Amino acid sequence: MYDRIKESFDEQGLMKTLNAKLVSVEKGEVKISCEFSEALTQQHGFFHAGVATSIADSACGYAALTMMPEDMEVLSVEFKINFMKPANTDKLIAIGKVLQSGRTLTICEGYVYDISEEKLICKMTATMIAVKK
Amino acid sequence: MYDRIKESFDEQGLMKTLNAKLVSVEKGEVKISCEFSEALTQQHGFFHAGVATSIADSACGYAALTMMPEDMEVLSVEFKINFMKPANTDKLIAIGKVLQSGRTLTICEGYVYDISEEKLICKMTATMIAVKK
Amino acid sequence: MYDRIKESFDEQGLMKTLNAKLVSVEKGEVKISCEFSEALTQQHGFFHAGVATSIADSACGYAALTMMPEDMEVLSVEFKINFMKPANTDKLIAIGKVLQSGRTLTICEGYVYDISEEKLICKMTATMIAVKK
Amino acid sequence: MYDRIKESFDEQGLMKTLNAKLVSVEKGEVKISCEFSEALTQQHGFFHAGVATSIADSACGYAALTMMPEDMEVLSVEFKINFMKPANTDKLIAIGKVLQSGRTLTICEGYVYDISEEKLICKMTATMIAVKK
Numbered sequence: 001m002y003d004r005i006k007e008s009f010d011e012q013g014l015m016k017t018l019n020a021k022l023v024s025v026e027k028g029e030v031k032i033s034c035e036f037s038e039a040l041t042q043q044h045g046f047f048h049a050g051v052a053t054s055i056a057d058s059a060c061g062y063a064a065l066t067m068m069p070e071d072m073e074v075l076s077v078e079f080k081i082n083f084m085k086p087a088n089t090d091k092l093i094a095i096g097k098v099l100q101s102g103r104t105l106t107i108c109e110g111y112v113y114d115i116s117e118e119k120l121i122c123k124m125t126a127t128m129i130a131v132k133k
Numbered sequence: 134m135y136d137r138i139k140e141s142f143d144e145q146g147l148m149k150t151l152n153a154k155l156v157s158v159e160k161g162e163v164k165i166s167c168e169f170s171e172a173l174t175q176q177h178g179f180f181h182a183g184v185a186t187s188i189a190d191s192a193c194g195y196a197a198l199t200m201m202p203e204d205m206e207v208l209s210v211e212f213k214i215n216f217m218k219p220a221n222t223d224k225l226i227a228i229g230k231v232l233q234s235g236r237t238l239t240i241c242e243g244y245v246y247d248i249s250e251e252k253l254i255c256k257m258t259a260t261m262i263a264v265k266k
Numbered sequence: 267m268y269d270r271i272k273e274s275f276d277e278q279g280l281m282k283t284l285n286a287k288l289v290s291v292e293k294g295e296v297k298i299s300c301e302f303s304e305a306l307t308q309q310h311g312f313f314h315a316g317v318a319t320s321i322a323d324s325a326c327g328y329a330a331l332t333m334m335p336e337d338m339e340v341l342s343v344e345f346k347i348n349f350m351k352p353a354n355t356d357k358l359i360a361i362g363k364v365l366q367s368g369r370t371l372t373i374c375e376g377y378v379y380d381i382s383e384e385k386l387i388c389k390m391t392a393t394m395i396a397v398k399k
Numbered sequence: 400m401y402d403r404i405k406e407s408f409d410e411q412g413l414m415k416t417l418n419a420k421l422v423s424v425e426k427g428e429v430k431i432s433c434e435f436s437e438a439l440t441q442q443h444g445f446f447h448a449g450v451a452t453s454i455a456d457s458a459c460g461y462a463a464l465t466m467m468p469e470d471m472e473v474l475s476v477e478f479k480i481n482f483m484k485p486a487n488t489d490k491l492i493a494i495g496k497v498l499q500s501g502r503t504l505t506i507c508e509g510y511v512y513d514i515s516e517e518k519l520i521c522k523m524t525a526t527m528i529a530v531k532k
Contacts, residue, residue, distance in 0.1 A: 054183025320449025
């Protein structure tokens with residue numbers, strides 16, 4: 001399961017650009033981290049909302065993919081994300097968790113924490129769809 | 134007005150990393166573009182959803198900022214985005230438009246088009262908040 | 267097309283309870299109205315957000331249904347709604363419009379106006395799914 | 400705290416119309432239930448999405464209100480809700496929980512269960528705002 005996700009993750013140019021790492025893969029749960037750099041900031045010098053969103057989206061998508069048959073792949077239908085605290089941390093940790101998986105649609109929740117995994121920076125709810133490869 | 138937005142835009146390390154450009158600034162409407170590169174892809178070689186989302190978020194935030202007094206700045210409270218078509222284009226064009234502006238909160242809509250500005254790739258609704266500098 | 271929607275609308279007990287009316291049905295666009303009564307209020311005596319949401323959801327769902335084959339029906343996958351102005355009006359007018367229709371999923375936008383159809387009270391984006399009857 | 404919420408709840412005409420009951424009030428968490436009746440259905444005879452949404456919105460709003468000073472009241476800024484299972488149950492149980500509370504904005508999560516409180520029918524994320532009475 002890890003290999004399936006890792007292979008896809010490594011094909012995402014954006015994850016490389018963000019210097020994001022695939023931390024762990026379990027059935028229904030995927031963790032991705034991203035270290036701070038100047039290249040990822042908004043105008044106040046913290047992580048840009050787009051970085052947190054990108055790794056949360058990938059974490060949710062891959063969490064959904066762990067529930068899907070091998071001949072399917074995953075696309076994001078939509079997501080909603082609330083930003084709760086400023087993302088001033090040395091590392092973002094995004095955790096995607098499957099809330100409900102169906103044959104076509106999978107609903108996931110994404111949590112982005114600071115480096116201590118204690119401060120919840122943002123919270124996503126995402127709808128993912130399984131499509132034939 | 135353009136200068137105010139441009140100055141902030143240039144401080145966003147992520148916009149530089151994505152090679153995003155501030156195209157235009159009008160009262161209540163901001164346009165940002167982003168050229169395709171391998172550095173911005175998901176696993177199928179198209180633009181990652183996170184790229185479209187990042188420039189749409191910035192376009193919405195800056196559109197909101199054009200409605201706010203000079204001593205305020207803008208933060209994203211939350212947004213929701215629907216992905217409608219694969220982002221296989223040479224350039225993404227994100228347009229943020231103010232739907233309703235209040236003293237504290239501003240609601241914006243973000244549209245991300247392909248290079249022709251004809252194919253709507255994704256659609257965002259965002260809530261922005263004005264905060265004292 | 268009107269008959270197909272009208273028949274389903276009349277089977278919705280909630281629409282009767284809210285005293286909602288099916289105003290018009292066109293391909294990709296459905297309008298539903300709801301007159302004010304004390305039975306539909308929140309604590310300040312205006313329309314409850316739930317009423318605006320219910321008729322916007324129905325308008326979006328039926329707008330989606332106008333794009334689907336006769337042997338399919340529609341279910342709400344998810345929606346997001348922003349409340350922009352207090353719903354203090356004698357009648358709510360909800361308009362559901364298809365933004366993008368696919369074989370499985372249809373994305374709609376819902377607008378709820380006051381009686382004059384000039385004040386935008388709330389704005390919805392909804393994802394609908396086609397299911398076999 | 401219960402009295403403050405109960406008084407407001409009793410002023411909501413819609414809660415009476417839906418025959419909804421305020422089940423419990425704790426700091427940061429409010430529970431509302433709603434018994435099935437033909438008056439609350441969609442076209443397949445189950446609870447209409449609008450009913451689940453209405454009680455989830457009220458539960459989230461009141462959960463937020465439990466965190467606010469006595470001279471403030473609460474308004475819904477926006478919410479997003481995913482529908483996961485058909486609402487074919489004798490009673491809906493909505494639980495609103497505060498995820499993050501700030502001076503101006505409070506983020507809540509709403510869960511709507513079936514009568515057994517085991518089947519999660521829908522999941523809401525809501526942004527609430529405190530306003531001076």
